[in-house]
Structure formats: C-alpha cells, structure tokens
Amino acid sequence: MxxxxxxxxxxxxxxxxxxxxxxxxxxxxxxxxxxxxxxxxxxxxxxxxxxxxxxxxxxxxxxxxxxxxxxxxxxxxxxxxxxxxxxxxxxxxxxxxxxxxxxxxxxxxxxxxxxxxxxxxxxxxxxxxxxxxxxxxxxxxxxxxxxxxxxxxxxxxxxxxxxxxxxxxxxxxxxxxxxxxxxxxxxxxxxxxxxxxxxxxxxxxxxxxxxxxxxxxxxxxxxxxxxxxxxxxxxxxxxxxxxxxxxxxxxxxxxxxxxxxxxxxxxxxxxxxxxxxxxxxxxxxxxxxxxxxxxxxxxxxxxxxxxxxxxMIPEIHDPKQPRNTGIQTGSIEFQDVTFYYPGAEEPAISDISFQAGPGEITAIIGGTGSGKSTLISLIPRFYDVTSGRILVNGTDIRDLMQEDLRNRIGFVPQKALLFTGTIAENIRYGKEDATDEEIQHAAKVAQAADFISSMEGGYDAEISQGGSNVSGGQKQRLSIARALVRRPEIYVFDDSFSALDFKTDANLRAALREETTEATVLIVAQRVSTVMDADRIIVLEQGRIAGMGTHGELMASSDVYREIVTSQLSEEEIA
CATH class of the missing domain: 1.20.1560.10 (ABC transporter type 1, transmembrane domain)
Structure with missing residues (x-):
C-alpha cells in the first residue's frame, strides 16, 4: 500500500x-x-x-x-x-x-x-x-x-x-x-x-x-x-x-x-x-x-x-521511434499473417496474405469460427500478429503510433454499442468537431435519417444505456454513421449489416460505394448478398484463405464459396 x-x-x-x-x-x-x-x-x-x-x-x-x-x-x-x-x-x-x-x-x-x-x-x-x-x-x-x-x-x-x-x-x-x-x-x-x-x-x-x-x-x-x-x-x-x-x-x-x-x-x-x-x-x-x-x-x-x-504493462505499445506512413492512401497489405490467442494451441488464423487498396471493397466471408473477426481485429491492433506483417500505406502498423493508426480507421464492431446521450452525441463520437451538416449527411448515408426524424427530438433524442430504446438494426446504422462522420482512409465493417433487412442492406451498400470512392473498405459478412458486389471476396475456412476473387471467379474455383452461396440463395438467384 x-x-x-x-x-x-x-x-x-x-x-x-x-x-x-x-x-x-x-x-x-x-x-x-x-x-x-x-x-x-x-x-x-x-x-x-x-x-x-x-x-x-x-x-x-x-x-x-x-x-x-x-x-x-x-x-x-x-x-x-x-x-x-x-x-x-x-x-x-x-x-x-x-x-x-x-x-x-x-x-x-x-x-x-x-x-x-x-x-x-x-x-x-x-x-x-x-x-x-x-x-x-x-x-x-x-x-x-x-x-x-x-x-x-x-x-x-x-x-x-x-x-x-x-x-x-x-x-x-x-x-x-x-x-x-x-x-x-x-x-x-x-x-x-x-x-x-x-x-x-x-x-x-x-x-x-x-x-x-x-x-x-x-x-x-x-x-x-x-x-x-x-x-x-x-x-x-x-x-x-x-x-x-x-x-x-x-x-x-x-x-x-x-x-x-x-x-x-x-x-x-x-x-x-x-x-x-x-x-x-x-x-x-x-x-x-x-x-x-x-x-x-x-x-x-x-x-x-x-x-x-x-x-500490468500492455502487450501492445507504441514504438520508441514511430514512422510516418508516407502517402496517405489507406492501402492495406497482409503478409503471411498468423495469430494465436494467448494460451491457444492452434492459431486462429494462418498464413493470411492479401492486398486492399483505396476505392476497393474487400469482403471477407466464411463459416462461424473461421477467423473473420479475428482477422480484422488485427488491423487497429486490438491484438498484435504472432508472425507476419500488416502494412498500412506500406508501413508496418507496429511502427506506427496507435493513435495515429486508429485515426485512419473507421471501425464498426460486430456488436453495435451506443453510449448514453443524444443521437447527435453518439454520431459525433467518431469526430468531436463534426458539424450538424456532417452528422446529418453521415446518418443519411447510413440509412438512419428516416428513423431519426421520426423520434421525438430528432438528433437530440436521448439514447438510453446500451441503446436499449432502439432496435438492433437502428443501433447498427448509428454505429455505421459514427464511422462515416470521421471520413477515414480505411473502413472496417465487422458483420455490421446482419440486423438490417435486405432492402436497407442494399441501399446502404450502394450509398457506401458512392461515399467511399477514395477509401479502402473491408466488410465482414455472413450474407452472400452483402458481398456479391465486392471487388474482392476472401473466403476463410478454419483460419486459412480457401479462395479469393470476385463472385464469378469464386463460383468457378472455390468449393467452399459455392457451398455458402447454395446454402443461402436459390438456383434462380444464383443464375
């Protein structure tokens, strides 16, 4: 003492x-x-x-x-x-x-x-x-x-x-x-x-x-x-x-x-x-x-x-001599990345390599426990890779200050979390100095403007603890708006559309494509319909890449992807 x-x-x-x-x-x-x-x-x-x-x-x-x-x-x-x-x-x-x-x-x-x-x-x-x-x-x-x-x-x-x-x-x-x-x-x-x-x-x-x-x-x-x-x-x-x-x-x-x-x-x-x-x-x-x-x-x-x-000293810490990322493009590259959870005997993901550049949408799909959320959790350094490297703008993320790295990322977690306060305050959480116009624009892109306007008080409507006074889909859309308002170089969506109906999902993806033309977008999803239009689809199975390419390429080359597609879509929809 x-x-x-x-x-x-x-x-x-x-x-x-x-x-x-x-x-x-x-x-x-x-x-x-x-x-x-x-x-x-x-x-x-x-x-x-x-x-x-x-x-x-x-x-x-x-x-x-x-x-x-x-x-x-x-x-x-x-x-x-x-x-x-x-x-x-x-x-x-x-x-x-x-x-x-x-x-x-x-x-x-x-x-x-x-x-x-x-x-x-x-x-x-x-x-x-x-x-x-x-x-x-x-x-x-x-x-x-x-x-x-x-x-x-x-x-x-x-x-x-x-x-x-x-x-x-x-x-x-x-x-x-x-x-x-x-x-x-x-x-x-x-x-x-x-x-x-x-x-x-x-x-x-x-x-x-x-x-x-x-x-x-x-x-x-x-x-x-x-x-x-x-x-x-x-x-x-x-x-x-x-x-x-x-x-x-x-x-x-x-x-x-x-x-x-x-x-x-x-x-x-x-x-x-x-x-x-x-x-x-x-x-x-x-x-x-x-x-x-x-x-x-x-x-x-x-x-x-x-x-x-x-x-207790955090396992992840800032480098003594941080580096600059050079040209701010938001490009991401995984180089032979393997990750073990502490105490685990088997890796959660193994030998993951791919590149994602600005203006591209990279989707990650796979069965439960395939390592999708683990993979994208490594980008903002929630965990550090066991071996291999993750590069942002050509620089190893371990050579960047954590604050600098995370300022470049708009992260939407798998479990949408809202804080006690108004809707505007929750969206402004992504950017402290965001104007009312920026908040409204982010909400519109996230397909949240309609339900916000129907609430008493609009953007000044109070969110209760844990967001218990809004639905799961509404929480997800507000979480997406929170990431959009900061206009980062990299967007990471961790199964952030799961609570949305198909129409809202489609409208949101269309609006996102227009909004993120200069940013790198990574989407983790369970639905095939969410990832079909992506520029690149990565199929994970037991922590490894089982296929990578567009929807058409994977339908021709990946058995795992075809199984996922046939389990969700009818023959008419596939055709």
Whole structure:
C-alpha cells in the first residue's frame, strides 16, 4: 500500500499540517489530567476556590485549543484522502484505457470495475484513519506512558503486565483475520460478475425462463461472500471484548494498588486520578491501533489488486521511434499473417496474405469460427500478429503510433454499442468537431435519417444505456454513421449489416460505394448478398484463405464459396 501513497504528493503540505495539528491535539489531551490532578491536590484538598476557578478556566482554554486542532486535522485528513482517491481512480482509469483485449481478458471486466470502485474506496477510507488514528495513537501511547511514569513510577508495573497481553491478543486475532480479507475481495468480484451478467442478459434470461437458475447463481455467490464476511467479523469482533476486559482489569488493579500507595503516603489522590486517565489513554491508543489492524489488512488486499492493475504493462505499445506512413492512401497489405490467442494451441488464423487498396471493397466471408473477426481485429491492433506483417500505406502498423493508426480507421464492431446521450452525441463520437451538416449527411448515408426524424427530438433524442430504446438494426446504422462522420482512409465493417433487412442492406451498400470512392473498405459478412458486389471476396475456412476473387471467379474455383452461396440463395438467384 505504501507504493500507492506516491499519488499523495499534491497533498504533502496538508499531510504535514495534519500531523502538526494532531501533535498539538495530543499535547492538549495529555496536559488536561495533570491540570485536573492539581485542582484535586491543591484546590480541593486545601480549599483554594480561586485556584480551582483559575486552573479550571485554563483547562477550558486547553480543551478549546485541542478541539480546534482536532477539527482542523480531521478536515485536512479527509480532504487529502478523498483527493488521493480521486487521483488514484483517475490513474487506474487512464491506465486501463491503454490495455489491449488481452489484459481485459486476463483480469476481467467485473474485477476491473470492483478494483476501480470498491478497492480504491477501501484504501481511501484507511488513508483517513492512518492520517488521524495512526498518527495520534503512538503519540498518545508514548506521551501517556511518560506522564504516567512522572506521576508514579511504582504503579507503572501494572502497565508492564497489561500492555504485552493486549499486544499479544491483537497479534493473534489479526493473524487469523488477514487472509480472509483477500478472499472477500475475490468473492466481491464474483458477485459483481454474476450481477452484471444477470442485468445485461435479462432479455435472454427471461426468454428462456431461467430466472430461477440465475437466482440460485446469485444466491450462491451472495451467501459465499456473506459466510466469509461473517467469519472474518466474528474473528475481528472478538478484539473489542478482549480489549475492554483487559482494560477493566487494568483499571481495578490501578485503583487497588493506587489506594494502597495513598494509604502509605506514597501517592496523592489527584495523582491516582491522573494516572488512571493516562492509563486509559494508553489503552485507548492501543484500541485505535487494533482498529487499524482490522482495516489495514483489507486495505492492503485492495492495494495489491490496484497495484496489479497499475503494474500490468500492455502487450501492445507504441514504438520508441514511430514512422510516418508516407502517402496517405489507406492501402492495406497482409503478409503471411498468423495469430494465436494467448494460451491457444492452434492459431486462429494462418498464413493470411492479401492486398486492399483505396476505392476497393474487400469482403471477407466464411463459416462461424473461421477467423473473420479475428482477422480484422488485427488491423487497429486490438491484438498484435504472432508472425507476419500488416502494412498500412506500406508501413508496418507496429511502427506506427496507435493513435495515429486508429485515426485512419473507421471501425464498426460486430456488436453495435451506443453510449448514453443524444443521437447527435453518439454520431459525433467518431469526430468531436463534426458539424450538424456532417452528422446529418453521415446518418443519411447510413440509412438512419428516416428513423431519426421520426423520434421525438430528432438528433437530440436521448439514447438510453446500451441503446436499449432502439432496435438492433437502428443501433447498427448509428454505429455505421459514427464511422462515416470521421471520413477515414480505411473502413472496417465487422458483420455490421446482419440486423438490417435486405432492402436497407442494399441501399446502404450502394450509398457506401458512392461515399467511399477514395477509401479502402473491408466488410465482414455472413450474407452472400452483402458481398456479391465486392471487388474482392476472401473466403476463410478454419483460419486459412480457401479462395479469393470476385463472385464469378469464386463460383468457378472455390468449393467452399459455392457451398455458402447454395446454402443461402436459390438456383434462380444464383443464375
């Protein structure tokens, strides 16, 4: 956890003042029992009322000063800790944005959400406690011991017996509880994953009447987390009763032996009262430390998980000496490209070679699992090739800055994703400074203008979370408009027409051909009708190219392509 405190540098001055105010608060608390002892031994015993009033008034001033210091220290500690949490969340978020799909697959989306929210909150809360309790507890303990010894060295023998017992109890309880805190965070991840799958997949769950099954899944994860939490709370809950038991026995011992020393004339009544208060301060300081022992292990488990994210180096990174692509044409070339997913024994695609130039439409077709989406995911470097090269404008994409490469690409994913906001904001996501005219033109080309105009508010109509208030075909058309508005050199459509009817599909392809005359277009599709008019059709089978050419050429030369065509079209349509 200490490694994370580097992000508190902007609050160094505030932390110094927290420690300073805490020190003065501690001095105030330590001075009050001495003043009270003087009132008893001098004012009350001798009947000196003016002395009682003067010292009592001074006690009020000391108390007020301690209160002001306590408030100031609490305010600065809270401000520093919450600012630290804000910086840490921002740092984790910006780092995660650089992750490749491999890192997301390795950690998991649900776990990343938990680490960015729950784990950082745990560290933030403990930081507040460290700045307050961890600072004041040692001061109070050491100062209490010094002041207690100054009052009566003989009576401190009781403390020499009590303090080791307290320390041993704290150590034993904390040792049993610490391993469970890490388990709790893992179980929170599991619960978050189950809940996320349940909420995002509600339509599927209801359509298959699997509500009872999902309820059982959630209850299992929930009960597992609850059982572990109860177990650790039982262990940690034993700490306070043990502390109070030892404190009460210590109080009895101090009063008993202190009374005997008063009888023998070795101690005054006021000194006994002050000693008792100093003993309580020492005990309470140890209780503060015990509370920290409860919180710190859980925060440490969270800090380890946060550091795991921050220390994870993305597999894909920018080159140290990036190159320029030369003439900006948008040409793409695959040279003997092979790719393995992490941990896979067989390649997803093998020995892929082809060229695609501006003004051309290259279509990729094949059966499920043939490697179509994998192939085009390599172009924007969502993954890096295992062997071979991908060239854009004659330059290996690994020699380009990722931002520069992706600025050249208009990518439409297989699963259309919309963000919360207006339709215009979703289309403008492809180009921040797009004008209203550019947005409307992109929507018109994407065949989205008609349904947008029918919505209340038109381009200012709100899109709900995940685009749940529009149909699948409408989401696809808005995703296509988002890519069109940036007017890139390369368009990549990953099965982006699957939810469209045949008429809309045909109209969209015709509009795209006119719109992308100077750009390179790659289309992944399942429908033969979508790819028939392409300048080049690549047929994939089990990750390899099984045929390449125009529709007519492939019908004559590729058995795989003919099988796909005959499975979708009638003899009349083929003819």
């Amino acid at each position: 200490l490694k994370l405190f580097q992000y508190m540098k902007p609050y160094r001055t505030a932390v110094i003042f927290v420690l300073l105010f805490t020190f003065f608060q501690c001095l105030s608390d330590l001075y009050l029992p001495t003043l009270m002892a003087d009132i008893v031994d001098i004012g009350i015993v001798k009947g000196d009322v003016p002395y009682i009033w003067s010292v009592g008034g001074f006690m009020l001033l000391v108390t007020a000063g301690g209160m002001v210091c306590s408030i100031a220290a609490s305010y600065l500690a809270s401000k520093s800790a919450t600012g630290f949490g804000r910086i840490l969340r921002g740092r984790v978020f910006s780092h995660v944005e650089n992750f490749t799909l491999q890192e997301f697959d390795k950690i998991g989306t649900a776990s990343l959400i938990t680490r960015t929210t729950n784990d950082i909150t745990q560290v933030q809360q403990v930081t507040i406690m460290i700045l307050r309790m961890m600072a004041i507890a040692p001061m109070m303990c050491i100062g209490g011991i010094v002041m207690a010894v100054s009052r009566d060295p003989g009576l401190t023998t009781v403390l020499l017996i009590v303090l080791p017992i307290l320390a041993l109890a704290i150590f034993i309880i904390a040792k049993k509880g610490i391993p469970l805190f890490k388990a709790i965070q893992i179980k929170i991840d599991t619960l978050s994953r189950v809940l996320r799958e349940n909420l995002t997949g509600m339509r599927v769950i209801r359509s298959f009447n699997r509500m009872d099954h999902e309820t059982v899944r959630f209850n299992d994860a929930n009960e597992d987390l609850t059982a572990t939490s109860i177990k650790v709370n039982k262990i940690m809950g034993a700490m306070m009763p043990v502390m109070m038991l030892v404190m009460n026995f210590a109080t009895l011992a101090i009063v008993w032996f202190g009374g005997l020393r008063i009888d023998t004339g070795h101690m005054k009544v006021g000194d006994l009262m002050a000693f008792l208060q100093y003993a309580m301060m020492i005990m309470f300081s140890l209780i503060m430390l015990s509370v920290m022992f409860v919180m710190i292990p859980r925060a440490q488990a969270s800090a380890v998980r946060i550091n795991e994210v921050l220390n």
